[in-house]
Amino acid sequence: MPEEVTPPPAIEVQNLVKTYAGVTAVNDLSFTVKRGEIIGFLGPNGAGKSTTMRILTGFLPATSGVVNLCGVPVATEPEAIKHLIGYMPENNPLPEDMRVSEYLHYRGRLKEVPRRKLSDRIEEVLELCDLKHVRHRIIGKLSKGFRQRVGIAEAVLAEPPVIIMDEPTIGLDPHQILIVRDLIASLRGRMTVLISSHILPEIEVTCDRVIIINQGRIVASGTPNELRREILGHSAYKLELAGEISVLSAVLAQVEPTLVITSHDEPDATGFRTFHLTTERDDPIGEQLVSALSNDTRFRLRGLAREHPTLEDVFLAATRRSWDMVDTPSKPST
Amino acid sequence: MLLVSFSTYIAAVLFLFIMGFIFTTMMDFYSTGGQETTPAVVFFQYFWVPVLFMVPLLTMKSIAEERRLGTLETLLTTPVSTVEVVLGKYFAAYFLYLALWACTGGFFYILHRFAHDTRFMDIGPLAGGFVFVAISGLMFVAMGIFASALSRNQAVAGIISGTLLFTLIVGSNYLPGVELLRNEAMKPVKAAVDYAQIFQHLSDFSHGVVDARQVLFYLSGTVLFLIFSIFSVEVKLLHS
Numbered sequence: 001m002p003e004e005v006t007p008p009p010a011i012e013v014q015n016l017v018k019t020y021a022g023v024t025a026v027n028d029l030s031f032t033v034k035r036g037e038i039i040g041f042l043g044p045n046g047a048g049k050s051t052t053m054r055i056l057t058g059f060l061p062a063t064s065g066v067v068n069l070c071g072v073p074v075a076t077e078p079e080a081i082k083h084l085i086g087y088m089p090e091n092n093p094l095p096e097d098m099r100v101s102e103y104l105h106y107r108g109r110l111k112e113v114p115r116r117k118l119s120d121r122i123e124e125v126l127e128l129c130d131l132k133h134v135r136h137r138i139i140g141k142l143s144k145g146f147r148q149r150v151g152i153a154e155a156v157l158a159e160p161p162v163i164i165m166d167e168p169t170i171g172l173d174p175h176q177i178l179i180v181r182d183l184i185a186s187l188r189g190r191m192t193v194l195i196s197s198h199i200l201p202e203i204e205v206t207c208d209r210v211i212i213i214n215q216g217r218i219v220a221s222g223t224p225n226e227l228r229r230e231i232l233g234h235s236a237y238k239l240e241l242a243g244e245i246s247v248l249s250a251v252l253a254q255v256e257p258t259l260v261i262t263s264h265d266e267p268d269a270t271g272f273r274t275f276h277l278t279t280e281r282d283d284p285i286g287e288q289l290v291s292a293l294s295n296d297t298r299f300r301l302r303g304l305a306r307e308h309p310t311l312e313d314v315f316l317a318a319t320r321r322s323w324d325m326v327d328t329p330s331k332p333s334t
Numbered sequence: 335m336l337l338v339s340f341s342t343y344i345a346a347v348l349f350l351f352i353m354g355f356i357f358t359t360m361m362d363f364y365s366t367g368g369q370e371t372t373p374a375v376v377f378f379q380y381f382w383v384p385v386l387f388m389v390p391l392l393t394m395k396s397i398a399e400e401r402r403l404g405t406l407e408t409l410l411t412t413p414v415s416t417v418e419v420v421l422g423k424y425f426a427a428y429f430l431y432l433a434l435w436a437c438t439g440g441f442f443y444i445l446h447r448f449a450h451d452t453r454f455m456d457i458g459p460l461a462g463g464f465v466f467v468a469i470s471g472l473m474f475v476a477m478g479i480f481a482s483a484l485s486r487n488q489a490v491a492g493i494i495s496g497t498l499l500f501t502l503i504v505g506s507n508y509l510p511g512v513e514l515l516r517n518e519a520m521k522p523v524k525a526a527v528d529y530a531q532i533f534q535h536l537s538d539f540s541h542g543v544v545d546a547r548q549v550l551f552y553l554s555g556t557v558l559f560l561i562f563s564i565f566s567v568e569v570k571l572l573h574s
Contacts, residue, residue, distance in 0.1 A: 020573075057411045061572065082413040093404030097338045110412040154408075 008071030010035045010162050010192035011056065016065035018051050018216075025051040027216035029065070033209075035161070036189045040203030040210040041196035042315055048216040049196040050090050053164050056194070057087045069162055083112070086155035086191075090166040092148055096140030100131060100150055103139060104157060111158040121157060129153040129183060145176035152183055156191070163187065165195045169202055181206050200312045212318045220318040227314045236262075236278045236307040237286065242271040243299035251299075252277065255292045256285050272302050336392070336426050345391040349384050349434050356380050357441045372456040373445065375540050377438075378463035382503045382532075385474055389499060392430055393478025394492035396423040397567060401486045410571070420479065420564045428475045435467050459540045466539035470532065473552040474499060476559035483566040503532045 011033035018026040026048040033039050043049045054060040056067060058078040067074040074081050095103060101122060108118045126132050129149040134142060139150060148168060155163050168184065169177045184206050187193055197203050203210055204224045211221040220227055241248070245264070252259045258280040265274045279285065286304055293301045336342050360376055397420070400406040409419060442460060481495035482488070506527060509515065515524045535548045 054407075059407060059411055059571070079413060079415075082411060085411065087408065087411040089404055089407045091404060093408060095338075095403070095405055097340065102338065107408075107412070110409070110414060112413055 007035060008068065009033060010037070010070055011039075011194065012066075012068040012071075013052075013056075014066040016052065016055065016067060017063045018048070018055060018060070019063050025216055026055070026062075029213065029216065029218060031211055031218060031221065033192055033194065035070075035192055037209060038184065038188055038193045038195070038207045040207035041194060041213070042198075042200065042203060042210055043196070043213040044319055047214050047319075049213065050166055052213070053087075053166050053194070053196065054089075056164055057085055058082065059087075083158075084160055084162055086158065086160040086163045088151045088155045088163075088165040088168060091170070092151035092168075094139045094147055094150060096138075098139055099136055100139060100142070101126075101135040103150065104153060107154050108157055113158050121159075125153040125157050128156070128186070130179065144171055145173070145179070148172060148176070148180060149183070152180065156187065159191075161191060163191050163193045165193070167196055167198065169197055177202060200315055212315060214319045220314070224314070227318070235281060235284075236276065237289070238303075238305045238307050239275040239277060239289075239293075239301075240272050240303035241275060241293065241299055241301055242267070242273065245273065247298065248275070251292060251296060252289075255288050256281055259285075272300075276307070336396075336430055339395065341395065342392070342430070345388060346430075346434055348391075349388050350437060352384060353438045354441070356383065357438075361445070372459055374442065374456055374460040374463055377441075378459070378466065378536060378540060379533075381463075381467060381470075381536065385470075385503065386496060386499055388431065388434065389471075389474045389478045390481070390492040390495040392427045393423075393475060393482050393495060394488045395482070396427060396479060397482040397563070398485050398488040398491040401570070402488070406567075416567050416571075417564055420483070420560060420567060423482075424476060424479045424560060424563075427479065428471060431471050431475055432468060435464065435471070439464070458542050462539040462542055462544075463536075465544065466536050469539075469549055469552050470535070473555040473559065476556040476563070477502070480559040480563045480566070483563040502530070506530045507533055 009032045011031075013032070014030050016026055016029040017024070029048070029052060041049050041052070051060065055062045056069065056074065058074045058081045062075065069081055069084050072080050072084065098106070104122045104125065105118065108122065109115075113121060126135055129152055131146065131149055131153060134146055137146075139147065142150070148171075152165070152168060155165060165184075169180050172180060181202060184193060184195065188208075195203070195207070207224075209221065209223055210227060212219050212227070220230065222230065249261055252261070256279050259277055260279075262276045262278050264276070267273045284306060286306055290301065290304055293299050293304075357373075357377060360373060364373060397406070400409060406419075410416065414422075477498045478491075478495040481498060482491040484494060485491045509527045510524070510531075514520060515527065529547070529551065535545075535551075538545055538548065
């Protein structure tokens with residue numbers, strides 16, 4: 001067999017469209033995922049995340065478009081695809097009556113893991129997911145955190161090159177989220193992981209790249225830092241100030257012409273308001289701002305802080321932006 | 335999935351309980367006076383009682399439960415096809431059904447052991463009865479699987495399969511008496527109804543008459559219901 005110079009990307013999606021009874025769930029989606037990458041898939045409810053994932057696994061047929069996993073087309077070779085993926089659906093369905101080790105054994109046999117290797121492999125994933133002490137417990141009686149880890153253990157069991165997990169951290173407490181996050185991070189480099197989530201800090205910590213989709217279209221994609229810069233402008237500041245706010249923007253413009261007030265609150269009991277400012281300047285201008293505002297007798301300055309926009313802000317801004325331009329066809333930004 | 339489920343064992347106990355009850359009642363009857371037929375013939379005449387509740391109990395969970403829990407999705411993303419899933423569920427339920435019936439063979443062994451009466455141990459009707467149960471079971475279980483493929487609610491699936499079975503077994507017994515079918519124009523329908531007389535099949539089998547047409551009836555029914563089940567699973571995937 002000739003060795004390929006560049007292996008095909010782990011996931012390749014081109015112009016994917018899926019319509020259900022006239023409703024377009026996925027609309028002309030295109031993206032590529034390199035091998036070993038961890039990709040976060042973000043989007044509001046009904047954005048088409050789960051549908052896209054189901055199409056990737058070959059569970060649902062697409063209306064049109066091309067999906068290749070490791071160079072294998074999903075539409076024409078579903079059997080080969082099933083050997084390439086580990087899939088954990090939304091809500092992580094598990095049989096209630098089975099024991100953890102029984103379940104993994106059963107799934108291993110289904111996934112055609114050779115019988116000789118299977119028990120070693122089960123030991124490995126039990127270790128990896130920290131499930132050793134519950135291996136003989138019945139799945140229906142396990143707590144949510146354990147069930148979720150059983151689902152992940154099952155997904156990585158056959159060592160597939162591509163792992164697809166639909167909301168793996170849903171409904172977990174912060175401690176369990178941490179464990180699951182470490183678990184996913186430990187797969188980095190070995191397997192390509194595509195996860196969808198609502199919990200944005202999660203995605204930010206774990207994922208190399210984020211794809212934000214809304215209404216079946218990609219509205220933004222890139223690393224969390226790239227997204228911040230692209231969607232929110234360069235820097236944001238938070239200002240707590242009392243005084244004549246009508247002249248504030250003029251004073252700010254003297255400090256930095258691109259500085260604009262994006263929002264402000266009602267004054268609190270002591271007369272202070274909180275302002276949110278953004279600027280295109282990347283370097284810190286906090287010092288100039290403080291000196292300009294504190295030397296001005298019309299204002300009383302209480303606080304100034306540079307804001308670190310979370311992925312949440314990016315997500316909200318990106319999805320809002322896509323709602324605004326819902327009729328114009330959007331193109332993927334990278 | 336059947337063997338790890340608690341409800342399977344409850345169903346199995348219930349089955350043996352009821353079969354034991356039927357057998358004991360029958361023995362009581364025999365002890366009070368001589369009968370024309372052997373115990374095996376009478377015993378298998380009650381086959382429809384367990385069929386009506388056992389087949390729905392064993393099959394109703396198979397696909398409906400997988401669909402309700404969502405495990406059908408994980409199942410179909412492993413290297414198995416819809417056909418394999420349906421056939422796997424079918425044969426699991428069928429072999430369990432056979433195994434439970436095989437347990438009732440113990441009743442006859444006990445009878446043989448303690449009655450010391452060869453008249454009670456008539457091997458022909460006994461074997462005929464078990465062959466009938468095995469062959470008719472093919473179709474009954476397929477009907478149960480089909481009902482389970484229709485719904486995501488196992489209670490609904492159970493009721494559907496119970497209704498189908500009742501119509502086929504008991505209903506077909508009464509249909510030939512319907513006045514409408516005496517009409518000359520209804521002759522083909524009448525022929526079909528006569529063909530589907532489950533109790534007639536049982537009586538033939540018990541007398542050692544294994545008619546290829548009857549075997550074909552059950553086999554074709556089995557294939558038909560299994561194909562319908564596979565279609566039903568696939569159609570629901572396309573529209574899920």
